[in-house]
Amino acid sequence: MFDELREMYQEVILDHGKNPRNFRRLDEATCLAHGNNPVCGDTLVIYLILKDDEEILDVTFQGQGCAISIASASIMTEILIGKTLTEARRLFDGFHDMCTKDDFDFSQINDCDEDSLERLSILSGVKDFPIRVKCATLAWHTMQAAVNGEETISTE
Amino acid sequence: MNKVSNVTKFSTEKVQNRNSTEIYDIEKIRLDFPILSKEVYGKPLIYLDSGASAQKPQQVINAMSEIFESFYSNVHRGVHWTSQQSTEAFELSRETVAEFINATSNNEVIFTRGATESINLVAHSWARKYLKSGDEVIISHMEHHANIVPWQILRQEIGIDLKVVPIDDDGNFLFDEFEKILSPKTKLVSVTHVSNSLGSIVPVKEVIEKAHSVGALVLIDGCQAIQHIKVDVQELNADFYVFSGHKLYGPTGIGVLWGREDLLNSMAPYQTGGEMIASVTFEKTTFKNAPYRFEAGTPAIAEAVGLGVAINYVQAIGLENIAAHEDVLLKYATKKLLEIDELIIIGRALNKTSIISFNLEGIHSHDLGTFLDRAGIALRVGHHCAQPVMDRFKVSATARASFGLYNTKNEVDSLVIALEEIRKFFN
Numbered sequence: 001m002f003d004e005l006r007e008m009y010q011e012v013i014l015d016h017g018k019n020p021r022n023f024r025r026l027d028e029a030t031c032l033a034h035g036n037n038p039v040c041g042d043t044l045v046i047y048l049i050l051k052d053d054e055e056i057l058d059v060t061f062q063g064q065g066c067a068i069s070i071a072s073a074s075i076m077t078e079i080l081i082g083k084t085l086t087e088a089r090r091l092f093d094g095f096h097d098m099c100t101k102d103d104f105d106f107s108q109i110n111d112c113d114e115d116s117l118e119r120l121s122i123l124s125g126v127k128d129f130p131i132r133v134k135c136a137t138l139a140w141h142t143m144q145a146a147v148n149g150e151e152t153i154s155t156e
Numbered sequence: 157m158n159k160v161s162n163v164t165k166f167s168t169e170k171v172q173n174r175n176s177t178e179i180y181d182i183e184k185i186r187l188d189f190p191i192l193s194k195e196v197y198g199k200p201l202i203y204l205d206s207g208a209s210a211q212k213p214q215q216v217i218n219a220m221s222e223i224f225e226s227f228y229s230n231v232h233r234g235v236h237w238t239s240q241q242s243t244e245a246f247e248l249s250r251e252t253v254a255e256f257i258n259a260t261s262n263n264e265v266i267f268t269r270g271a272t273e274s275i276n277l278v279a280h281s282w283a284r285k286y287l288k289s290g291d292e293v294i295i296s297h298m299e300h301h302a303n304i305v306p307w308q309i310l311r312q313e314i315g316i317d318l319k320v321v322p323i324d325d326d327g328n329f330l331f332d333e334f335e336k337i338l339s340p341k342t343k344l345v346s347v348t349h350v351s352n353s354l355g356s357i358v359p360v361k362e363v364i365e366k367a368h369s370v371g372a373l374v375l376i377d378g379c380q381a382i383q384h385i386k387v388d389v390q391e392l393n394a395d396f397y398v399f400s401g402h403k404l405y406g407p408t409g410i411g412v413l414w415g416r417e418d419l420l421n422s423m424a425p426y427q428t429g430g431e432m433i434a435s436v437t438f439e440k441t442t443f444k445n446a447p448y449r450f451e452a453g454t455p456a457i458a459e460a461v462g463l464g465v466a467i468n469y470v471q472a473i474g475l476e477n478i479a480a481h482e483d484v485l486l487k488y489a490t491k492k493l494l495e496i497d498e499l500i501i502i503g504r505a506l507n508k509t510s511i512i513s514f515n516l517e518g519i520h521s522h523d524l525g526t527f528l529d530r531a532g533i534a535l536r537v538g539h540h541c542a543q544p545v546m547d548r549f550k551v552s553a554t555a556r557a558s559f560g561l562y563n564t565k566n567e568v569d570s571l572v573i574a575l576e577e578i579r580k581f582f583n
Contacts, residue, residue: 001577002527004197009523014582018518028292041539041552064552066522067582129526 008125008132009067017067022077026060034061034152035142037134042069046142056088060141066135072141073125079116085147091116092094092140099121099133173205180481185473186562188213192518202567205353207380207511207558208403212466215323219465220407223458231457232431232448246457248477249464250447253412256467257397258388263417266447271379271409272302272365274398275346278375279306282396283344289315291343294372296321296329296358297548298351301541303377307346321347323548328356335366342372349381353488353556355504355511357385365391369474373419375542379403383560384477384482384509389414401459405561406466410459413450417459420446427452455533470561480559482510485559487564489568496575511560513540516575519582527581528555531574 014044026032026047036073037044043064049058059077063070082089094117095111126132134155145153168581186192189211203211223245229238231246237263247262268274283293293307297320310316319342321334338345349360364374375396378387382399391398396419399476401410415423425432425443429452435443441543453533470478489512493499498517515521525537536556539546546552557571 001574002530002581005527005530005581008526009581039538041546042522043552064520070524072419132526135522 005085008127008129010122012122012153013067013071016071016074020070020074022060022074023062024060025062026058031083031146031149033118033142033150035138035145035155036152037065037069037138040135041058042066042070042135042138044073044137045140046073046143046146048146050141050147052072054084056085058082064119068123068126068132068135069138072136075119075123076139076149080143083113087113088143090155091120095120095140096137099136101124103117109142180477182481182562182564189217189562190214190217191199194561196532197530201532203313203533204533204557204559204562204563204567204569204571206403208406209402210383210560211562212407213405213469214465215469216406216462221461221560223461229452242457246455247462249460252464252467253537257414257470258389258390261417263446264414264417264420266413266420266450268411268413268457269397269409270400270402271377271457273503274411274413275303275375275377276306277426278396279310281426281450282419283310284314285424287314287343288316292317292319292339292341292342294319294321294334294337294342294345294347296347297323298327298354298356298542298545299348300352300377300379301543303346303348304544317341323356327351327356327358327505329358331359331362336365337437338366338372340369340370342367342370344373346375346377348377350384350509350547351503351542352380352511353542353545353554354505355395355508356503356505357381357507357509361392361396368393371376380509380511384479388419389578395419401466402461403464404463405469406463409456409460411461415446417446420450423447425452426450429453473561481561482559484570485563485565486510486512488559489559489571491570492572496572497579499575502551502554511556513554513556515551515554520579521555524555524578528571528574531570533571533574563572
């Protein structure tokens with residue numbers, strides 16, 4: 001009945017949705033931000049520990065939302081630990097294009113960790129469900145807000 | 157030949173009522189709604205979102221096209237034929253609304269953009285004029301944001317107090333608690349007739365009687381009631397009653413504020429401009445009485461006429477027949493849904509209209525919505541513009557099935573089958 005949804009709801013996503021990784025409050029966070037998607041009520045808090053305002057030592061999150069938004073946040077935390085902010089921004093750009101552009105081409109992405117992009121690509125099924133793109137990108141928008149010193153971000 | 161005008165035609169539809177005792181012919185009714193025969197993703201559209209906005213019968217669609225094709229013009233302005241025809245149709249619609257809710261006079265029916273504007277109008281034109289710091293406005297815990305925020309703004313601006321009547325775990329309005337909150341300080345009770353997120357019916361007649369005993373006025377938000385329950389504003393003895401046209405099988409962009417005529421004429425204008433003035437000089441402007449005082453600018457003409465036709469349509473089937481049909485669906489759907497493992501219905505009030513909010517354990521309603529969509533089932537997921545209700549039940553969102561006069565038991569069955577499939581997918 002729902003075969004066409006298998007692309008968006010892959011096993012990995014369902015797994016991360018049910019058992020999110022790094023799902024905890026981080027008391028020693030150097031920056032954090034609240035993100036919410038008012039359309040569907042998804043709310044996330046992203047916590048980061050930065051070293052020298054560049055190196056991401058740790059990332060965690062808490063919140064509630066749909067399988068896509070929770071899985072995306074979970075996968076993001078796994079990918080970003082140990083990366084630099086510069087790399088994180090490039091990954092977000094690449095991920096955003098992947099979720100929104102029909103002609104997205106991996107080979108055109110430069111200076112980006114390919115393994116990470118490959119992992120993120122399992123979320124790119126949202127491209128066919130425009131209203132769900134915000135679910136997939138909420139965690140990333142919130143992460144960006146946190147490192148930019150903004151306390152809250154709304155995807156509307 | 158055109159002299160037997162379109163207006164006359166609209167009015168005659170009113171008297172061609174179906175015999176209300178005839179069997180509820182659901183197949184015949186469904187044929188009136190062209191969208192119901194459409195397919196989405198190759199599956200028949202199952203529309204369970206009438207609580208957000210109802211679909212439109214061909215009669216309404218035709219009437220609105222016909223206005224533009226045959227006699228459209230601005231109203232109350234021209235001496236020419238089209239303007240007279242449009243004005244007549246527009247005012248006839250006002251009369252249709254007045255009769256529908258048993259208003260004392262057509263002058264008590266103000267056309268607005270919708271219930272949201274109607275409430276804002278009362279907040280602006282009545283409350284801002286008559287309320288002062290320390291006065292109290294009472295709402296309930298299950299109001300739509302449109303009946304919360306205007307009063308919060310007044311709290312900020314003039315220092316009124318806002319009191320909230322709690323609900324119990326089933327979503328029943330707690331009348332005892334309402335009586336406790338009510339006091340001589342209460343100047344307005346503004347409550348929903350039916351909760352948009354839970355379907356609970358509020359005992360508004362008793363609320364009105366009690367509120368009047370302390371001298372408070374009462375505004376009833378009838379958005380989710382007007383299409384299910386026979387509303388008689390005189391019998392209710394309400395002061396204001398508001399609703400939107402689009403949930404009553406009419407067009408968007410048109411709604412109603414009903415108010416007692418003396419009350420309306422004591423109120424300040426809402427917006428100012430053309431149509432609402434009696435005379436204008438650069439020194440002084442005097443305003444018309446209701447309803448025109450509150451209808452500045454060119455109104456939504458075709459939409460107003462469409463609303464009148466929608467009311468005629470609903471009355472031809474008979475509100476009591478519609479309510480009976482929807483009640484059967486409500487009971488059937490409630491029973492069927494509860495047979496699904498880990499499905500929780502939020503809102504089990506004793507008196508309900510055909511709205512069912514639910515969650516499937518472990519599956520976010522936003523995911524549910526996407527899956528149901530692919531099954532051709534349209535229903536609303538989210539907080540339903542009633543976040544305090546979500547907080548009360550400690551959920552961030554729900555899926556809401558809302559049934560209209562055209563829904564069937566087969567559609568309920570399709571919903572149940574789809575939900576079972578979704579459970580399998582996620583488990």
